[in-house]
Amino acid sequence: MASENPDREHAVAFTLNGEAVRARVPARMHLGDLLRGTFGLTGVHLGCEHGVCGACTILVDGRAVRACLMLGVQADGAVIETVEGLTESGLIRDLQDAFHARNALQCGYCTPGMLVTAAELLADEAAASSREEIRAAISGNYCRCTGYHAIVDAIATTAEARRDARREAVE
Amino acid sequence: MSTDATGLTFLDRPNSYIGRSVPRPNARRLLEGRGVYVDDVAMARLAHVAFLRSPHAHARILSVGTQAARAMPGVIAVVTGAELAQVCTPWIGVLGHFKGLRSAPQHALAIDRATWVGEPLCAVVAHSRAEAEDALALVEVEFEPLPAVVEMETALDPGTPAIHPELGDNLAFERVLDVGEVDATFRDAEVVVEETFHFGRHTGVCLEPRAILADWAPADGMLTVHHSFQAPHMMQDILCKHLSLPEGAVRVICRDVGGSFGIKVHIYPDEMATCALALMLKRPVKFVADRLESFQSDIHARDHRVTARMAFSAEGDILAIDMDDLTGIGPYSVYPRTSAVEANQVVNLTGGPYRHRHYRARARVVLQNKAPTCQYRAVGHPIATMVAEGLVDLGAARLGLDPLSVRERNVIPDDAYPCAGVSGIRLEKLSHQAALAKLKAMMGYEHLRAEQAALRRQGIHRGIGLAAFIEITNPSAAFYGVGGARISSQDGCTLRLDPQGGVVAAVSVTEQGQGTEGIIAQIVATATGVPMDKVRVVSGDTQTTPYGGGTWASRGAGIGGEAAWQAGKALRGNVVSVAGAILQADPGSLDVRDGAVVDAATGAERMTLAELGRIVYFRPDTLPPGVQPEFVATRHYVPKDYPFAFTNGVQASYVEVDMQTGFVRLLKHWCVEDCGTVLNPLLVDEQIRGGIVQGIGGALFEHCLYDADGQLQNGSMADYLVPMACEMPDIAVAHVVSATASSEIGAKGAGEAGTAGAPAAVVNAINDALRPFGARVARQPVTPEVVLEALGLI
Structure with a gap:
């Protein structure tokens, strides 16, 4: 099997940040490289390419996924959202505002992945969001700068604001 | 912090942004995935x-x-x-x-x-x-x-081959400092404690x-x-x-x-x-x-073994420190800053908070066939702090004294400055006593001690650890320049006032997320009177910024910030001078506030900066004869009276140790530090918190493990452990403010403080928990294995 050309390209079609896209992808290219290289989505950051650091976290069919652990060809048929798409749609505007106000980022390299992970957590309205639960939820996203405290604060603030908004909507 | 003729400081300027928790203007693009790495x-x-x-x-x-x-x-x-x-x-x-x-x-x-x-x-x-x-x-x-030279302990043995035969042996550098009567003091001391501390080689793991x-x-x-x-x-x-x-x-x-940390x-x-x-x-x-x-x-750091002892009087006075530091730096001293700095800092800083006058230190820096080591955040500080603070706790325990009171007794008093530390370092103004008092109140020390004792009776073993430290910031040419390195210690700021009343600030200090551009914008806005949202900051380009050193050793705020302050004052002076000529007013009677030239006494608007810009740039023909506006101002700054601005602080850690598994749970962490003028509390607090967690990494998790052949055993993020959110505690931060008189803004650095003190606080807390078991640890990282070994369970 070693004779298979790793750069042989395969056609894929998927939904990327709300748009239908197509690409030809070398078999060995991971999804992170595809999104950054072919589509210019440089908000997808590569930190370890081992699935450990979480910097490349994106949403695939609504679930947080490491872009470095999926091959580009596996994107075929998927619905993919990156920090750029979540920004454009306004879905995480409150979260971004809370991160900004709380200075829950420094160098910004972990930030897109952290926001996507937090977005997944907050999307589940039933999910509890104590500080411990928030810490557990983001424990797959490495941040060297902040010490995490401010990130936990920002996510907790957003969770509370969304809870309050839901409560008001019900009342 | 200096005052003007009226006794007012910049904090009293109308619309001052200094001291306010202003979010960083440049953080938005990072939040939207639009950074450009x-x-x-x-x-x-x-x-x-x-x-x-x-x-x-x-x-x-x-x-x-x-x-x-x-x-x-x-x-x-x-x-x-x-x-x-x-x-x-x-x-x-x-x-x-x-x-x-x-x-x-x-x-x-x-x-x-x-x-x-x-x-x-x-x-x-x-x-x-x-x-x-x-x-x-x-x-x-x-x-x-x-043959590979792997172990630093045997690197100097006669039988060990020299990595570079032309050097003859593997000793790269040695420094010996001997102050006072060390031998006699130890001989006559009531109590002498000794420990050998091992510091695991670790590295920066910048996410980018x-x-x-x-x-x-x-x-x-x-x-x-x-x-x-x-x-x-x-x-x-x-x-x-x-x-x-x-x-x-x-x-x-x-x-x-995407992160740098040295x-x-x-x-x-x-x-x-x-x-x-x-x-x-x-x-x-x-x-x-x-x-x-x-x-x-990447450079590694902190591969040290320190054997040290501390002499005490019966009353708990620290009398002397004697230490021997051995560090392995890899096969080359790293260019151009050298790999001798870390050990040199350990010699300069160990015991720095205290009053003792007898001190001997030897540092040997040896070559080995591992990755080169060099300066990484808080260079030498975590080692120096662990050695002294570990010994202080050992002495307090031996004397039956409370460890906080031993520190209160021994720190250089706040009213003793300026003075020199025992290693010869010149200290302008530190605040150990105030910091200790604040920490004690903030953490509820007595209550925590009572809780600890009560829980101990229930078989829950918690420990409280303290670490007082000093921190080198605002370095002058004494750091590198005097040794021949072409590394600038002066920095500059160029401001340009544009026609619509906005300012472009080009600075030679650089941004890696700590908020440099944010505080520069705050300072420029305060100094010029231009609203902060109209200040754009440019950094990180040798072609478009003034010449300077960039970021290292906590210099961005204290040095780059002062250059920006001086440039801002100069630009404001130029503005009111031209406005005075146009308005036929004494420039001294005018000020710039919130984007307009105003009458200084009443605050009444005389003309907007946009109107002034329109005249200066597009209708200079209407200016009074002889008036040549200069709406660009540049100033540079380097501290001249002290080679470094030392700062100080104290940290505390509260941990729980599982005596069956050896796992350490971090319950809470506190830090009180003194970086002089706090330009932006939001940013400085996060510098402290991030630094603390980086220090905790070295204390509990991070270790570049090499085998006997010099092969790195855990060189991936799957194998090399870094602190993650679920293991980290909430961290309380407070400040004491002793502004440096070297500059007008009075800011000192804060980037090293967290990392400097955190390992010692955590390790001391672990040892406090272990004390009833007659066990102690002195090897970092303190893994569960190290704890269980100390307990004699494995």
Whole structure:
């Protein structure tokens, strides 16, 4: 099997940040490289390419996924959202505002992945969001700068604001 | 903090932004995924380089066969060490003020000999990184393995071969300091405690790996380098020197940098090689370290073994410290800052908070076949603090005294400044007593002690650990310049007032996320009277900013900030002078506030800056005769009266130790520190918190493990543990403010404080929990295994 050309390209079609896209992808290219290289989505950051650091976290069919652990060809048929798409749609505007106000980022390299992970957590309205639960939820996203405290604060603030908004909507 | 003739400070200026928790203006784009890190820079004709790295800790390179690699698809060039040396000259990492420091010439790509696992020795340039790596696998290198010097403890033994035979042995540097009557003091002391501390070698793990993109444009004679780096002007100077280019032919641009912490302020062989390859191939070449090569080739740090003792009186006075530090720095002293600084700092800083007058320290810096070590956040501080604070706790326990009260008793009193520390360091104004008092109240010390005692009776073992520390910030030329390093300690700021009343500020200090651009904008807005949202800050470009040192040793706020303050005052002076001529008013009666020239006494608006800009730029013909507006102002600053602005602080940690498993749970952490004027509480608190967690990493998790052959055993993020959110505590931060009188803004640095004190606080807390068991730990990282060993369970 070693004779298979790793750069042989395969056609894929998927939904990327709300748009239908197509690409030809070398078999060995991971999804992170595809999104950054072919589509210019440089908000997808590569930190370890081992699935450990979480910097490349994106949403695939609504679930947080490491872009470095999926091959580009596996994107075929998927619905993919990156920090750029979540920004454009306004879905995480409150979260971004809370991160900004709380200075829950420094160098910004972990930030897109952290926001996507937090977005997944907050999307589940039933999910509890104590500080411990928030810490557990983001424990797959490495941040060297902040010490995490401010990130936990920002996510907790957003969770509370969304809870309050839901409560008001019900009342 | 200085005052003007009316006794007012900048804090009293109308619309002062200083001291306010203003969010960073440049953080928005990072939150939207629109940052531009080196790997995001697009460029036509871009080539990618991958490096073949030594698999041996020490080996002779007999031959490098490149033919098969050159024939691979997509390959542009395969370049050996000998070929690259035609373009890039070697360097030696020594400085004149470290007397006796020795190292050997180091090449960008090893030529005859590889000296650590991960040293680059051959480059493959291709159209993609993947193709470069494919070809790399076909480079045939014939090695003759040589004996590896791995253990620093035996590096100086007569039977150990010298890594660089021309040096004769593996001793790179030694410093001995002997102050007062050390032997007599120990002989006569009531209590002497002793400990041997082991510090595990660890590394920075910046989330954005090292990255460089070099573009040589022969027609312009210009090498443009996009670099994930802290000190662009230093890099420019070194590229000129080793690539034989004139100063104007090199431009270094540092846009967004994904973490640095001192990792990205050194000269790396692979980065120099990338720039040389751009020259050779006359096209842009990019190198981005992958995570595996980051672990092998980023600088490591803190590989120390310290044996130390402390003498006490019966009342608990610290009388003397005697210590011996041994550190392994890898096969070369790193260029250009050298690898002697860390040990030198340990000698300077150990016991720095205290009043004792007898001190002896020896530091030996030895070569070994591991990755080179160099300056990493809080250089030397965590080691110095652990040694002294560990001994203080041992002494307090032996004397049956409360560890907090022993510290209160021994710190240099707040009213004793200015004075000199026992190692000879000059201290302008510290606040140990105030910091201890604040910490004690903030953490509820007595209550916590009571809780600890109550829980102990229930079989729950918690510990409280304290660590007082001092911190070097605002370095002058005493740090590097005096030793011959062409590293600027002065920094500058250029301000330009534009027609609509906005200001562009170009600064030589740089941003890696700590908020440099944010505080510069605050200071400029306050000084000029222009609203902060109309101030744009430019940094990280040797061509468009004033010349300066960039970011290292906590200098951005204190040095870069003062330059910005002075430039802002100068620009405001220029503005009111022109406005005075137009308005026929005494410039001294005018001020600039919130974007308008106002009457200083009443605050009444006289003209907006936009109106002034319109006249100055578009209708200069209407200006009074002889008036030539200068709406650009530049000022530079370097501290002159003290070589460094020392700061101080104290941290506390509260932990729970599981005596069955050896696991340590961090319950809470506190820090009180004194960085002088607090320019932005929001930013400085997060500097402290981030630094604390980085220190906790070294205390509990992080360790570059090498086997007896010098092979790195855990060089991936799956194997090398870093602090993650679920293990970290909430951290309370407070400040004492002792502004430095060296500058008008009075700011000192804060970047090292968290990392300086956290390991000692945590390890002391663990030992406090272990004390009833007669056990103690002194080896970092304190893994569960280390705890269980201490308890005699394994």
